[in-house]
Amino acid sequence: MIKPLTMVAPALMPDTETTGSTRMDRKRPDRIGQLGAVLGALALALSVATVLQASSNGDLQAAAVQGQAQVAKGRALASVDNELVGLLAKAAAENHDDSIRALLAQNGVTFRAGPAPTTPLPPAAPTSSATN
Numbered sequence: 001m002i003k004p005l006t007m008v009a010p011a012l013m014p015d016t017e018t019t020g021s022t023r024m025d026r027k028r029p030d031r032i033g034q035l036g037a038v039l040g041a042l043a044l045a046l047s048v049a050t051v052l053q054a055s056s057n058g059d060l061q062a063a064a065v066q067g068q069a070q071v072a073k074g075r076a077l078a079s080v081d082n083e084l085v086g087l088l089a090k091a092a093a094e095n096h097d098d099s100i101r102a103l104l105a106q107n108g109v110t111f112r113a114g115p116a117p118t119t120p121l122p123p124a125a126p127t128s129s130a131t132n
Contacts, residue, residue: 085109 085104089111092100104111 088100088104089109091097092104093111
């Protein structure tokens with residue numbers, strides 16, 4: 001007499017080879033399921049950490065942009081400030097104004113009245129000495 005052929009999943013086949021019993025071997029699928037759950041939880045935790053980090057980076061970028069705007073404004077004001085101090089020093093020297101000199105000195109600006117700067121002469125045309 002021929003036995004009928006039945007399909008059984010390998011993990012659920014009776015463990016008759018080692019023990020001769022009919023107990024089902026379910027340890028391996030449970031460990032795989034636990035490992036999958038742990039890896040899924042780890043992936044979820046890393047995703048949440050990435051979102052929080054991106055949010056923090058946005059705040060830092062906004063602060064950096066604000067700082068850069070202040071630096072640019074400071075540079076523009078420093079240029080105006082230097083121009084203004086130069087003009088005040090020039091006016092104080094030309095007009096012999098002691099009040100402007102005192103104001104500049106109170107703010108740490110000292111200067112000496114000197115001769116007016118001369119404009120440089122244009123370079124001389126090159127001369128060629130022709131020797132025959």
